[in-house]
Amino acid sequence: MDMATEAGPGGTTGPGPSQATVDLLGVLAGAELTGGLGVAADGLAAPGRVRVAMARMAAERLRHYEAIAEHLEQLGRDPVETARPFEASIAQFHERTRPQDWLEGLVKAYVGDGIARDFYREVAAAVEPRTREVVEAVARPGEEEFVVQVVTDTIAVDPRVSGRLALWGRRVVGEALARAQAVVAERPGLAGLLVRRADGSDLAEAGRLFTRLTDAHDARMRRLGLTP
């Protein structure tokens, strides 16, 4: 997608990123900031090594926030103001997926990081080069691999936990996709970024994107030893 087609409803026609791209950066900034604080909060109850791993996942998300915020500032946008319209949706996601223990927090962080990265890779192709560079950097695999070991070890010791965690993983991804759809429904320009038509009207392509994200999520759940 080139710059001309990127400019959807409410988009700019100048050389900078469209309003849709700025909105997208606002969503990512808010998601990484609140997600980072959230995984840190969930890590407080975790035992020593897991707490360190969750602290690293939190620190990584906060670094992502800083990278996105810096980019927004270079574009002349205030990061806090740009993220504000999406705060309520992000808060709602976290309210509806409040972990009952550190194990659920860990699975939420793993599943959330995974689907966020897949989403970032999808969207990177649709934005102008400077934004693409930031989004691709944020999409790089990070600190979450430790999770696979902890979850599979925990299930090996107590197999009953796997049913609960499988349900939990489905709930987290279901809420994430529901919130994302609600945000996009209010902003056709954002949909245009995702499905390569300015008004987001290509339902078949939206469906394929949805399928790619959920397939990758299912593969991650299986890596954890959980039924998707």
Add this chain to the structure above:
Amino acid sequence: MDMATEAGPGGTTGPGPSQATVDLLGVLAGAELTGGLGVAADGLAAPGRVRVAMARMAAERLRHYEAIAEHLEQLGRDPVETARPFEASIAQFHERTRPQDWLEGLVKAYVGDGIARDFYREVAAAVEPRTREVVEAVARPGEEEFVVQVVTDTIAVDPRVSGRLALWGRRVVGEALARAQAVVAERPGLAGLLVRRADGSDLAEAGRLFTRLTDAHDARMRRLGLTP
């Protein structure tokens, strides 16, 4: 203090840091890790700009943790195991100083960072050079200056809040010093690092250290516009 006098009860006599220094690093690692996760958790409820500032304070503490953990690994010590004996005291501090809102969380973070830095500067002189370098790096002023503006602005709008925050600041520093004294009481070697006698028996010097820390705390409270 040179290496020979640093080796207190339970200390090593070899060229590496004493057991007391390793214990100290364990305390600092645990305090920075849990403190970082804690300020992140407290920041979740804060409004936009304050949330970003608290995320930065959290990220800074987590970077401190990584610096201390890396140093411990270079010394052949496991950071998680080294911090473990101090976990309960650190958890107790946080249980007893659970903020009721983000404003209390912010004051706790500011007061906590301040007294930690002062303490680190006191202790840096007492440890061998490689450890000193790490402790001094962690003691450098960081992200907390934003707090002064937020707290003084908040008090300007609602002066009644200052009494509550003044009490709160006293409680945070009181608990921090009480927990620190309890930890040191169980480990005479640690006391030896602080008061320059291997068994920590110099009560007059311990008193002067205590006075320096509380004086600096009082000055910080006044900067916030709070009665110490």
